[in-house]
Amino acid sequence: MPQFSLLPIVNGKVRLDMKCVACELSQNPDLRTNCMSGSGAENPTYLFVGHAPGAEDDRIGEPMTGRNGQLLQRLLRHAGIGITDCYFTNTLRCCPYGKNLKETHFKHCRDYLIKDIKQLNPTVIVSAGAKSMTWLTGSKGVSKLRRRGLPCCLPIGRDILVFPIRQPAGLFHVEGSEYDQLFDEMVSDLVWIKEQVECGIVHRAGDIETDYQTARTEDDIERFFAELEEKDCLACDLETGDINFEPRLFPGKDCKIISIGFSSGIGHARAIPLYARGLTSVLYWPDGFMEKVIYPRLTKLLKEKEIFGHNFVSFDQKWVRKELGIPYCNIKYDTMLGHYLLNEERGTHDLEFLAILYTTMSPWKASFTLSDTDKMCQYLCRDVDATFRLRTILEPQLNDLQRWLLDNILIPAGNVLMDVEYNGVNVSTENLHNLNHYLESEIKKETERLQKSKAVQEFQILNVKTFNPASPAHVRDVLQKHKGLRLQKKTDGGKYSVDVEVLEGLSDVPEAQAILRYRKLEKLKSTYCIGLIKSADENNKVHTTYKIHSTVTGRLASENPNLQNIPRKDTVGKVLEDGSIIKSVFASQPGYCLLQADYSQIELRVLACLANDERMIDIYKKGQDLHSQAAAAVFNIPVEQVTPEQRTGAKSVNFGIVYGMSLDKLIAKFSAAGNTEEAAKRFLYLHKNMFPGVWQYMEDQEQLIRVQRFQETPFGRRRRYQDITSAEIRQALNFPIQSTASDFTLLSISRCPQVLKELQLDARLVLTVHDSLIFEVRLDQFWQVAQAVKSVMEGWRFDWLTVPIVADMEAGKNWGKLKKVKFSDFSFST
DNA sequence: TCCTACGGCGCT
DNA sequence: AAAGCGCCGTAGGA
DSSP, rough: OEEEEEEEBBTOOOOEEOOOOOOOSGOOTOOOOOOOEEEEEEOOOOEEESSSSOOOHHTTSSTSSSHHHHHHHHHHHHTTTOGGGEEESSSSOOOOGGGGOHHHHHHHHHHHHHHHHHHHHHHHHHESSSSHHHHHHHHOOHHTTTOOEEEEOOOOOOOOEEEEOGGGGGGGGGHHHHHHHHHHHHHHHHHHHHHHHTTTOOOOOOOOOEEEEEEEEEHHHHHHHHHHHHEEEEEEEEEEEEETTTSSSSOTTTTTEEEEEEEETEEEEEEEEEESSSOOOOOOSSHHOOOIIIIHHHHHHHHHHHEEEEEEEIIIHHHHHHHHHOOOEEEEEEEEHHHHHOOOOOTOHHHHHHHHHHOOOOOOTTTTSSOHHHHHHHHHHHHHHHHHHHHHHHHGOOHHHHHHHHHIHHHHHHHHHHHHHHEEEEBBBHHHHHHHHHHHHHHHHHHHHHTTHHHHHHHHHHHHHHHOOTOHHHHIIIIIIIOOOOOOOOOSSSSSSOHHHHHHOTTTTTHHHHHHHHHHHHHHHIIIHHHHHHOTTTTSSSSSSEEESOOSSSOOEEEESSOOOOOOOSSSSSTSSSHHHHHBBOOOEEEEEEEEEEEEHHHHHHHHHHTHHHHHHHHTTTOOOHHHHHHHHHSSSOOOGHHHHHHHHHHHHHHHHHTTHHHHHHHHHHHHHTTOOHHHHHHHHHHHHHHHHHHHHHHHHHHHHHHHSEEEESSSOOOEEEOHOOOOOHHHHHHHHHHHHHHHHHHHHHHHHHHHTTOOEEEEEEEEOEEEEEEEEEEEHHHHHHHHHHHHHHHOOOOOSSSSEEEEEEEBBBBBSSSOOOTTTTOOOO
16 A cells, blocks of 8 residues: 555645655656645645646646646636636656656556545546546546546545546647647636536436336236336336357347346336346246246337337347337337437447436446346346436437437438348358458469568568568568658558558559558458358348447448448459459349439539529539539530540539538649649639539538537538537538438438338338448339339428439349439330 | 557448 | 548557
8 A cells, every 4th residue: 555644734735745655666766756746725626637747846846836737727717717726636646757657657546546536525526638537537538528527437435527628738739829729629628617517517416216126026027017007108128148148249049138127217117037147048937938928018018108218229129029029119219319419429329328427327337247137137227217317308408300300210210220130131151252262362372472572571581570461560661671662651640651542652663562452352351251251140141230320420320240331343353353243242032133222412412402502403403414514614615525534623623512622622633633733723713603602601611610619400410519620610511411411311211111011012121321222122013113212212302402302223133233224214134 | 368549441 | 631431450458
């Protein structure tokens, strides 16, 4: 144990006499000078915790005296926080020379910090910088967690919130406007924290009394169901898993619902274990009891009550379908989707995280284990209780538009996507295996070719290890040290980049070209061949998971595996030179074909409407090609005379606008398409004249986020902005467009299957990729299905939608070769 | 054996 | 530094 004693208060400051010998730094006087306690108010509202004492503080022996301290004091003055309300300390109590601070050092200093917090009993803790935040909360990523109160993870015997701010010393590394911006940002974070303290959000009343029960007998089951059947509205949650302890992503044959929990009010929860977890997997109930009693009554609840949960739509509902055979539950709300609409920020929708943030509940998942049935059910009770409480807190915060979005887009699309995930998509694992063999032999050839290189051999002798073309460090060494090449581009981490752009520039370096080819082959093999083979189930079906809540724009994300980034063109070797081989393993079953419906230029059409640009709207209304029209107009030539270069240039500009590209980047891009810089500038000038509405709209968006700090799309999606830098401005230019376009796809996802069912057509959605839907369709009903899908996708009407939206249709036996569907002559060939 | 960060790369 | 994603391998640490 470290030794310290509390000294009397001197000049209103509590000082600790630090004679610390806890770690090896104390053994060597060359390693450090002072060991420092904190300093500040006796009963502080704010306890500031930095990383380690600054060099000047170290010399003087008191925190807040050096330039770091003065800077923090200045920030506090600007934020209106009185220094007499603060106490300042650090996670590490000394500042060893060379600043070689390691996590092991904190282990010794930890007790000082705990003692500090206990004795000073501050209202809140403010952690300055990444490291102190991690040690105080266990979480990482200051920029993500700014403006949040996180529970302190140190054992101090009570709940206390930690508010992270950035490391003030970061200001010493920036200058000019960047400094001003960062300074303002830090002040506003402090002001925010002050507001939280003043409006009392930091006071955690402690948990209210709870009534959590777990069913252990058949009588309990009867009592629970009788009680739950009285209610109208239930929060529900499942614990699922492989009863043999083998983790699996999709409900396989040994994956079961381990237990199920309900809550009908705050503090109220009932858990029903279905399988006991122990050394061997055993059924919790006597033979037949589950099927005869539990399942039917569960089914009744899930079908007849108003059910809500946390990510229930896509996760729990899939398991309910598999285990209980109920196709859809009666879902009226989802706390995760609800929160997503209120705060689109990524990675903030975890149940426990939200419960800590919005309710008085304390963390409970820390020591979670599925193997102890009792414990598992207690946690399940907390889960459903948290879900119930979150609904009462979050649902009233939704505005009318967000409520509409939830009821008409998120939940319906979620139900359909659950179905899509459950059914899966057919892949030919046989073809994948064949392709894998081919790729392996090609990779071997490429590796052998590289082995013959003199530079590679030099590398191996010098480093006494085999050259690995998959290691950027090896590649960098070979090119720089052994080929003597000068690289220019840097990575984010400050190292010389050897990415595709760099290697393509080295067209006369055979090693670079071989590595490029190696990477292409390896990517195809590892991500797509092996990845898909691993994902396929015993029926050669691949079940992805679509995440509705994971993007800031409202687009879907696809994972395990990601089916939204299947290569569309493979250009390696003879076998792969035409179209996409990987895509072609996604095939329809005999008697069926795939029908792909893509929204055509949906983002630009949305832009035309949102910007209310007369000319652009006119072009789309007339069904003309926007890029050619733009090129023709600005070059002042007839459309027919527009060269491919001119059209490409115009297209780059149009897409650049959608992505919020800066003017000089636009010019560079346009020049790269084969134009002079002069022509590029003239083009932009004329483009502005042609589409003034678009350019005005972009200016307006920037103004908008500066003033109100958020945007809202016509469908009610919002994106919030904490700071306004160039990155946020680009995001603001893109967000309404990408988001609104994406919602058309989601609307169609929810509507198409419904219409196909009404028409009794044998077709089902198997995939979706941002602006396209892919159906598997029975051949003899192809034209009816194609017509139905097209009319749904193109049939959306909103008062702000002032241009037609168009779906291009393609079809084929597999995803790799699709042919355009021509409605004019009712034909397509496979 | 697990974790994380990084570099790199696939898609709309 | 052109928006939005997820997954692979390496490398270092636990």
